[in-house]
Amino acid sequence: MAMRWTKNFIFTLRQEPADAEVISHRLMMRAGLISKVAAGIYNYLPLGWRSIEKLENIIREEMENAGSAELLMPAVQPSELWKESGRWFQYGPELLRLKDRHERDFCVGPTHEEVITDIVRRSVTSYRQLPVSLYQIQNKFRDEIRPRFGLMRGREFIMKDAYTFHATSDCLDEAYRAMEAAYRRIFSRCGLGFTQVEADTGNIGGSDSHEFMVLADTGEDAIISCASCGYGANVEKAESGAPPEAPAWPQDIPDTPQEVETPEMRSIEEVSQFLKISPQHLIKTLIFETDDGPVAALIRGDLEVNEVKLKNKVGCTFLELASEERILEVSGCPQGFSGPVGMENVRIFADSSVMALKVAATGANKTDAHLVGVVPGRDFTPAEVCDLRLAQPGDTCPRCSTVMGEARGIEVGHVFKLGTKYSEAMKCNFLDDEGRESPMTMGCYGLGVGRTVAAAIEQNHDEKGIIWPLPLAPYEVDLILLNSDKPDVVEAAEKLYGEMKDAGIDVLFDDRPERPGVKFNDMDLIGFPVRVVVGKRGLDKGEVEISLRRDGERRTAPLGDVINAVKSLLDEVR
RNA sequence: CGGGGCGUAGCUCAGUCUGGUAGAGCGCACGGUUCGGGACCGUGAGGCCGGAGGUUCAAGUCCUCUCGCCCCGACCA
Structure with missing residues (x-):
């Protein structure tokens, strides 16, 4: 994919937006990736949307790989299903409820257990048809008490949610492990430093649960982990070994208090x-x-x-x-x-x-x-x-007794074993090989798409701007025309752009008649991984300059060899 | 929901205490000089001072109410 800057819609901000606190929010606003519509509700502008789509496609590949089929469920859901599961009454104001013109109750889906369970129970009746694994990538709405940090905690947000249905808990275990593996592959492919920890199941319910945390100081979750055996858990859930014993009682022990x-x-x-x-x-x-x-x-x-x-x-x-x-x-x-x-x-x-x-x-x-x-x-x-203890850094590990440390993380994925909570309530049953009817065993697997992109920025930036990991960069290459007033430079840059396009390079051609400084600053701010600069200075020697965002080191390539040089640099950062 | 703060030009903000002609920087348009790290000079456009009510000869400024946004807390994939 290739595009000209002048045909695109890119507006970078020179000044810090007043309402952005964390780095990813600031940079996403400044680089023109997103803009705010209302509290916790954002536009994904063309550049930001490209990053989102790139992540979505990685997710799609890995989900299909894990044997899950994509579908799309409605954002607006009838209250009947939620009343069946009971969550219509359990959920508080976080569930955005609305009425249609006939005064019928609906909600904007914060998650889709009810709808998916309804889909599956309509069609699946036999163990022979199980397991089932489905996923969607969709906008959710949760009326958060306090939205903040841009895409990190929005009210409307994009989420990949997958659901699996099984005849046995062994089969669920297998799917659960496959999903965990898929998640690890997804986050690894994005170049993210993450950790997988044991988690509480919250309002979704269920037994086993793990969270995928991108490590970042700005993370909203505290993680307790053991460097020795690898045990890690959200503090909400973390166990800790027995606390040090109390010292000896300094007095006599009376018969009564x-x-x-x-x-x-x-x-x-x-x-x-x-x-x-x-x-x-x-x-x-x-x-x-x-x-x-x-x-x-x-x-x-x-x-x-x-x-x-x-x-x-x-x-x-x-x-x-x-x-x-x-x-x-x-x-x-x-x-x-x-x-x-x-x-x-x-x-x-x-x-x-x-x-x-x-x-x-x-x-x-x-x-x-x-x-x-x-x-x-x-x-x-x-x-x-x-066990009611709040685990703290310095506590001993419940598994191996080593002293545990604390880190902060951004929760980008959460997988749950739901068991039969929804299938039972909603009569999502199947017949087993002996003709007995029982509820299906379910798992659900969420992944915050916008949050993952934001987390990638939290982990990859410097004082000048974003340093995109290649797989998430809106464009992999920024081709800069430096002297738009010099016809020969324009001609050379145009020619290069054509060649890159033909070579299938993912390039944005900065063809704006701007001063060099403006272009350089935008390129650093947006953070394209590879930059190709066509200017008079180099052209006189028959060369262009190529550099990487991450180290800034300038290399040159002869005009005739730019495509190869760019390709090999791309391979290097990949 | 509790506590704190802010709404004035596209953006970042002064002006509000002490009522008296609506401001700056950046951005934008035009002209000129510039042109390898956010140029400079000149000219210009751009405002229901969040909204409603009130006090006053006079309100961006004072009072009441409302709406929106941000921060801290409780809540949460």
């Missing part, structure tokens, strides 16, 4: 200093509000509760710290003095670190008082003991 006055001592720090007890001997009691009623979570004083883990344990979709009034209602005292002893009207979830304590101190459920000498199991029994 002793109440101690602790006036105005609410925080772990205050209480531990006041009582001269290490934070590791305190039990922190947090009251949460959920759609399933209030619950209490217990964690050792030096650790933090992971709300996602708690949410999963409780089995609720809504969870947040309870209000002051609610705490008063549940524990009979203001915030800061709650404790598990004698707390009976709520379900209590205890982190295993709490139960590992031989003896501890905790709130007395009484204003300005704590209990010292509380023995877990003797003085209180939680409804459930589980």
Whole structure:
């Protein structure tokens, strides 16, 4: 594909756009790749769209390779399907709902489990027809609370979503592994540094789940990982090895907990200093509000509760710290003095670190008082003991006990084993070889297209602009006509452009009558991987200049050999 | 939804406190000089000062309401 700049629609910005925070957003705006229509809603301008399409085509190749067939589902979906799965009621304002002229309810699809399940259940009835693997590349809409960072967190965004249907979980495992492999190939082909981590399944539901994270300091997700065995997980999900044991209890262990006055001592720090007890001997009691009623979570004083883990344990979709009034209602005292002893009207979830304590101190459920000498199991029994810890860098690895580190990442892909959540709710059943009917086992696989392009820019730029990895560059080659007022230079450049076109080179011909500086700056800003400069200076010697965006080193090639030189340079960066 | 901030030329922003003729730089158009890293000189076009209401002789500026956008937080593939 070849194009002239003057026939294209490219407007670079000299000044930083006022509302762009992160580098990829700034550069995409400045380079004229995207423009904003409304909060979280963007135009993909010709240059940006070319990069998007290049990525889409890589995705298509790898999806087909993984045995998935492309289709396209509607953006607007009837509420009936969502009511069948139950998500019409579970989803909050993030789901953009609308009514048609007959007052019928619809939504703009944030994802397509319902529609795809409907498609498959209509046609597939036998194990002989399974497995099924389908994907689409489509615009989604999620009415994010706070869209930001350009394409990184838009409300409307392009996503590749794939869905697989199986007769057995073994078969799902196989498809899941194939998808993981396809994702790794896709991101590798884009030249991205990424990592695959264990993830929480969120509102989509399901069991196994992995996220593909492009490593970048601006990433919105925190990842905990082990350099030694390769274990990695989103902090939302991350397990960590047993925390260091608490030091020896400095006092006698009484037969019953002793109440101690602790006036105005609410925080772990205050209480531990006041009582001269290490934070590791305190039990922190947090009251949460959920759609399933209030619950209490217990964690050792030096650790933090992971709300996602708690949410999963409780089995609720809504969870947040309870209000002051609610705490008063549940524990009979203001915030800061709650404790598990004698707390009976709520379900209590205890982190295993709490139960590992031989003896501890905790709130007395009484204003300005704590209990010292509380023995877990003797003085209180939680409804459930589980892992509620928020993993932190420095924790030990749950697999191999090495100390884990933290990194930030941009979530560009997320694969889930859905199991039968949707097939059961929507009666997407099949008959097995013994004539028994059962719901299909499903997997779903998302990949953020715009986000991946943005992530590529986060990873590949310098102070001048983007440094495109070749596969995502809007054009691979920028051919610059330097002296548009010199007929012989124009003629040479035009001739070269024709040759490149004929040779099938992916080139943009900067034929604008602009000053050299303007052209050079635009070429750096947009970041074409290979640049070919035709100017009077070189032409007098019968040469043109060729350089790479990534190192800037200037090479020359005789006029007759430019095509070959460009081709071999392209191979070099490929 | 809570907290903070901003809406003035295509873009980036002054002017708002203290009411009195609508500004700058960049971009754009035209002429000239320039021409290998965002040139220079001259001329010019371009504004319902986000919108509605109010106060006032007079509102970009003060008051009320509204809409939009950005940042922090809670939420999320």
